[in-house]
Amino acid sequence: MLIFHIVYTIALTISLVLSILVLVLVWLFHFGGMSYGYYKFHRRTVSNNLKELPGISIIKPLTCIDSNLYENLKTFFNIKYPRYEILFCVQEHNNDLINMVEGLRAQYPHVESQLFVGSQQYSPGDELSKSETTDIKNPKIFNMLSAYEKAQYPLFLISDSGLMMREDTLYDMALCMIDDVGLVHQMPFTCDRKGFAGSVEKVYFGTQHARMYMTINFIGINCVTGMSCLIRKETIDRVGGLKAFGNYIAEDYYIAYEVAKQGWKIRVAPIPALQNSGDYSLSIWIERMIRWCKLRMRLSPLAYIEPLQECFSSAILAGIVTNYLFEWNALVVAACHILLWFLFDYFMLRITQGGPLPFSKFEFAIAWLVRELSSFYIYFKAFTGSSTIRWRGKEYRLGSGTRAEEVQSSPLIPVPTIVVETIPTSPTPSSA
C-alpha cells in the first residue's frame, strides 16, 4: 500500500510538473512568435546599393496548370531587381503548360529566362534508364536538376509554382543575404483569396503555423519550408548540387541543415511567401497538412507532442492543473484560456498580414474554430495513417528521415532535356 502511495505521488508530481511546463511553453510560443513576427515582418531594409546586388537564378518547378498559374508566373517577370533569370522546369511533357510558359517568355523578351522539360515517366527499355539521376526519389529535386546545373548566378531562389511575387520581394530577400548568411527563406503565408477555404488557410498559416515557425527559427532550430528559399549556390555546389538531397521528400529541411552545417546563418525574409494557387479547398489543405505532419514525424520525435501546443488541448490541461492546485473552476479557466488564445491569434494574423484582414471578425472566428478543430483530425490521420503520402498524383513510401520510395510506379527517368533559351534583347530595367 505504501509503495502504491509513493508511486502515485511520484507520477502525480511528474505529471503536474510536465503539464505546467507545457502551459508555460505554449504561452512562450505566443509571445516569442508574436514578438519575432512583429520585429521581422513587413519591415523595409533600406539600401542604396541596388546595382551591387548579386545576380539571382530563380528556379520554378512546375507540374501542371491551375487557374491562377498564368497570373502568378507573370509576377516573376515584373520583379524589380537588377540581374536575374527565371529557369522554368516542366516536369513532364505538357503542351498546355509549355505553351503558357513560352507565351510569357515571348511577352517579356527582356527578362532572361530558360525553359527545361526535363523528366518523364519510365519507359521500359529506354537507354537513358541507366543515368546516374535515376536514384533521385524526390520529384521536385528531379525536376530542378537541369536548371540548377545551368543556373549562372551566385544565388538561386527555389520558388514553388503556387507562389506570386511582389515586385520588391526578391530585393528584400537579397538584402538579408549579408556576408555570413547562406539561406534566406520566406515563411509560408497566403494571398487574399475568395471563399471560406482561403480564409481557413490564411488563418492557419498566419496563426498556429506562424507562431511555431517564428519561435523555432528565433531559437535557432532548423525549421525551413522550401517553398521560397534564396540560397548561396556555392553551399550546394560543395556537396555536389541539388541531387545530394534527392533521396528525401523533406529536401527543404536537409538543404537548410547542410547550409547551417557549413557555418552559414539562416534568415527569415521580411515578406512572407504569398501562396496563390488556384486549386484550394478545405480537403486539399487538410491532405497537405497531413502530408507535412507525416514529414515532421520522420524529422523529429517532437512532432508527436505537437497536439499539446494546440488551443483546446492546452485549455483542458490549464483547467485540470489550476483546479487541482488552486481549486479554480476548470471550465472558467479553460474558457479564459481559449478567449485569450483567440485574441493572441488575431493579433498574430494581423502582424503576419501586415494590414487589415480580407474578411470580417466573424469570419475569422469561424475559420479559427474550424482550423483549431481540424488540427486534431490532421494529427490523428498522420499519426495513425500509413507511411505513404500522395504528392502531385504520385504515392511515396516514407522511411526514416523522410527517405522516399515511389510506390507502384516507375522511377523517374530523365529524357533528353529540352532547353529553350532567351537572350535578352534589351538591357534588364533597373529598379533603382
Ligand SMILES: CCCCCCCC/C=C\CCCCCCCC(=O)N[C@@H](CO)[C@H](O)/C=C/CCCCCCCCCCCCC
Ligand atoms: C508544449 C509542447 C511542445 C511542442 C513541441 C512542438 C514541436 C513542433 C514541431 C513542429 C512545428 C513547427 C511547424 C513549422 C512548420 C513546418 C511546416 C512543414 O511541415 N514543412 C515541411 C514541408 O515543407 C518541411 O519539410 C519541414 C520543415 C521543418 C520541420 C521541423 C521539425 C523539427 C522541429 C523541432 C521543433 C523543436 C521545438 C522545440 C520547442 C521547445
Ligand SMILES: O=c1ccn([C@@H]2O[C@H](COP(=O)(O)OP(=O)(O)O[C@H]3OC[C@@H](O)[C@H](O)[C@H]3O)[C@@H](O)[C@H]2O)c(=O)[nH]1
Ligand atoms: O512531382 C512533383 C511534385 C512537386 N513539384 C513541385 O514542387 C513544388 C511544391 O509542390 P506542392 O506545391 O505540391 O507541395 P507543397 O507546397 O506541399 O511542398 C512543400 O512540401 C514538401 C517540400 O518538399 C517542398 O519543398 C515544400 O515546398 C511545386 O513547385 C511543384 O511544382 C514537382 O516539381 N514535382
